[in-house]
Amino acid sequence: MVEMITPISSPDPAQAMQRIAEHKGCGTTGGDGKASCGSAAGQGDLPAEIWEKVKNHPCYSEEAHHHFARMHVAVAPACNIQCNYCNRKYDCANESRPGVVSEKLTPEQAAKKVIAVASVIPQMTVLGIAGPGDPLANPAKTFKTFELVAETAPDIKLCLSTNGLALPDYVDRISKYNIDHVTITINMVDPEIGAKIYPWIFWNHKRYTGIEAARILSEHQLRGLEMLTARGILCKINSVMIPGVNDKHLVEVNRAVKARGAFLHNIMPLISAPEHGTVFGLAGQRGPSAQELKALQDECQGEMNMMRHCRQCRADAVGLIGEDRSAEFTTDKIMDMEVNYDLTARRAYQAAVELEREAKLTAHEEELSALAGEESDLTMLVAVATKGSGLINEHFGHAKEFQIYEISVRGAKFVGHRRVDMYCQGGYGEEDTLETVIRAINDCHAVFVAKIGGCPKADLAAAGIEPVEEFAYEFIEKSAISWFRAYLAKIASGEIAHRPRGDAEIRQGGLIIAA
Amino acid sequence: MAYKIIAAQCTGCSACEAECPNKAIAEIEGMFVINPEKCTECVGHYDVAQCVSVCPVDDTCVIDGAPLRYRPGA
Ligand code: SF4
Ligand code: SF4
Numbered sequence: 287m288v289e290m291i292t293p294i295s296s297p298d299p300a301q302a303m304q305r306i307a308e309h310k311g312c313g314t315t316g317g318d319g320k321a322s323c324g325s326a327a328g329q330g331d332l333p334a335e336i337w338e339k340v341k342n343h344p345c346y347s348e349e350a351h352h353h354f355a356r357m358h359v360a361v362a363p364a365c366n367i368q369c370n371y372c373n374r375k376y377d378c379a380n381e382s383r384p385g386v387v388s389e390k391l392t393p394e395q396a397a398k399k400v401i402a403v404a405s406v407i408p409q410m411t412v413l414g415i416a417g418p419g420d421p422l423a424n425p426a427k428t429f430k431t432f433e434l435v436a437e438t439a440p441d442i443k444l445c446l447s448t449n450g451l452a453l454p455d456y457v458d459r460i461s462k463y464n465i466d467h468v469t470i471t472i473n474m475v476d477p478e479i480g481a482k483i484y485p486w487i488f489w490n491h492k493r494y495t496g497i498e499a500a501r502i503l504s505e506h507q508l509r510g511l512e513m514l515t516a517r518g519i520l521c522k523i524n525s526v527m528i529p530g531v532n533d534k535h536l537v538e539v540n541r542a543v544k545a546r547g548a549f550l551h552n553i554m555p556l557i558s559a560p561e562h563g564t565v566f567g568l569a570g571q572r573g574p575s576a577q578e579l580k581a582l583q584d585e586c587q588g589e590m591n592m593m594r595h596c597r598q599c600r601a602d603a604v605g606l607i608g609e610d611r612s613a614e615f616t617t618d619k620i621m622d623m624e625v626n627y628d629l630t631a632r633r634a635y636q637a638a639v640e641l642e643r644e645a646k647l648t649a650h651e652e653e654l655s656a657l658a659g660e661e662s663d664l665t666m667l668v669a670v671a672t673k674g675s676g677l678i679n680e681h682f683g684h685a686k687e688f689q690i691y692e693i694s695v696r697g698a699k700f701v702g703h704r705r706v707d708m709y710c711q712g713g714y715g716e717e718d719t720l721e722t723v724i725r726a727i728n729d730c731h732a733v734f735v736a737k738i739g740g741c742p743k744a745d746l747a748a749a750g751i752e753p754v755e756e757f758a759y760e761f762i763e764k765s766a767i768s769w770f771r772a773y774l775a776k777i778a779s780g781e782i783a784h785r786p787r788g789d790a791e792i793r794q795g796g797l798i799i800a801a
Numbered sequence: 802m803a804y805k806i807i808a809a810q811c812t813g814c815s816a817c818e819a820e821c822p823n824k825a826i827a828e829i830e831g832m833f834v835i836n837p838e839k840c841t842e843c844v845g846h847y848d849v850a851q852c853v854s855v856c857p858v859d860d861t862c863v864i865d866g867a868p869l870r871y872r873p874g875a
Binding site: 363364365366368390418419423424488491492493 | 813814815816818819820847848849851854855857
């Protein structure tokens with residue numbers, strides 16, 4: 287099962303592309319040596335038909351995230367379970383759904399909004415229904431929305447996220463509506479642990495509590511998952527990592543969902559602050575640190591594809607990373623809009639994106655050949671300020687998040703995101719926000735930026751993080767490798783000594799930028 | 802008697818509306834309200850009041866025990 291991947295030399299372009307795009311979970315270059323992407327590893331090596339389904343899906347492919355966008359519509363306000371990390375009055379930071387109060391759309395309004403957005407933003411290729419409650423606790427509204435969208439925009443992929451309680455009842459309908467992605471949030475497979483996460487469920491006209499509730503929920507989740515994968519519907523599993531409650535247990539969850547055919551597992555940090563008013567928030571339950579989260583993701587990676595680029599973004603945002611265009615698409619404006627859905631223009635855009643992806647593939651090959659002959663067992667993290675397209679193209683002060691790459695002689699591997707508050711609002715930096723950024727990337731040795739001001743540069747250096755500007759507007763992986771080679775050379779010549787870095791903080795609160 | 806919804810606590814999630822066997826609950830100008838004429842406290846349908854069981858906020862769907870002191874038009 288532990289098999290190194292041969293660096294890109296595959297004659298099969300789809301497979302090669304996959305390595306480029308799926309560099310989060312599979313480790314394009316073999317990563318830490320235990321990635322399960324070798325062809326013998328089955329699940330880890332996505333078959334061509336699955337890759338075909340996910341390659342333009344921003345939630346599944348880190349690289350696609352920069353070219354394609356999804357949107358969510360809030361047509362499903364009711365929920366059938368209660369979670370200790372959720373307060374129904376407010377936006378849920380953990381499961382990327384807006385609060386019940388944010389916006390409620392009828393299926394007709396929602397469908398019109400989707401079509402309107404898709405005709406203006408060609409990147410919009412995925413429609414998700416995730417809440418604010420549970421889509422399957424609102425089946426009529428959820429399926430009506432899908433039906434209306436599919437009529438006008440057959441090229442838009444449909445997906446839904448559910449807690450799984452009602453899933454076994456709706457599997458047939460899901461397959462009928464041509465929904466090819468379902469996300470199930472599974473935080474446990476042990477009812478005793480479940481009882482600490484879920485105070486109650488509402489099922490079969492009755493409220494169940496404690497271990498019994500968790501047992502019913504878990505049974506339905508796993509059965510629903512089995513039924514979906516048996517019908518060829520892709521299933522992703524989301525798990526919220528709650529230190530001291532289910533953190534160690536998630537390895538077992540990972541095994542259970544893999545055995546039932548889930549193709550991707552996304553472990554997300556608990557986001558909990560007292561002001562959210564959740565049970566966990568009020569009880570002072572902490573979220574994991576960046577190191578704890580990565581250690582767990584690494585432990586599970588030997589088992590199956592892990593998804594590391596999930597930013598837990600707010601589900602009601604519209605557009606690509608770093609731009610939220612939802613103000614252009616308020617319910618009032620949409621109802622007045624004349625919408626002209628142009629399928630041809632959308633296809634042309636998608637073809638252009640394929641060309642861009644090929645350019646990245648070439649850069650990736652160059653990067654790997656540059657590493658040939660180097661020997662070292664050093665592994666380190668670097669942060670990258672990027673707007674997308676695989677380039678170092680963001681100003682340090684404008685970055686809302688940093689991508690984290692793990693580099694070693696095996697290559698550069700995307701391992702996650704760190705969100706930071708907008709550090710620079712209109713040209714000048716503020717000291718305390720800079721500190722937030724430093725805490726968020728404190729486990730990195732360097733930060734790659736397109737540009738950076740003098741003051742933050744000095745402060746970063748003082749904190750032991752090297753600001754790197756020399757690779758501005760170049761490809762991330764290639765640059766990281768060049769920098770790493772120079773770093774190794776400096777150690778060899780005695781110019782610098784390598785020092786390990788500490789842990790980093792995970793920012794609390796929902797990400798308000800676009801998905 | 803009937804149940805009522807404490808408006809200040811209601812999240813507007815609509816879960817109760819779908820569960821009520823008597824269609825006693827409706828959204829009126831953004832507020833969820835129970836029509837006391839239609840509410841049977843779920844007697845004859847279920848052992849427990851459905852709106853109470855599904856509501857995410859405790860003590861939001863409650864028995865309306867207050868005797869009316871003044872009835873318009875009565
Ligand atoms: S108690 Fe039963 S009948 Fe009355 S409003 Fe609630 S759900 Fe409807
Ligand atoms: S279930 Fe409770 S919170 Fe939701 S609409 Fe009904 S009364 Fe309001």
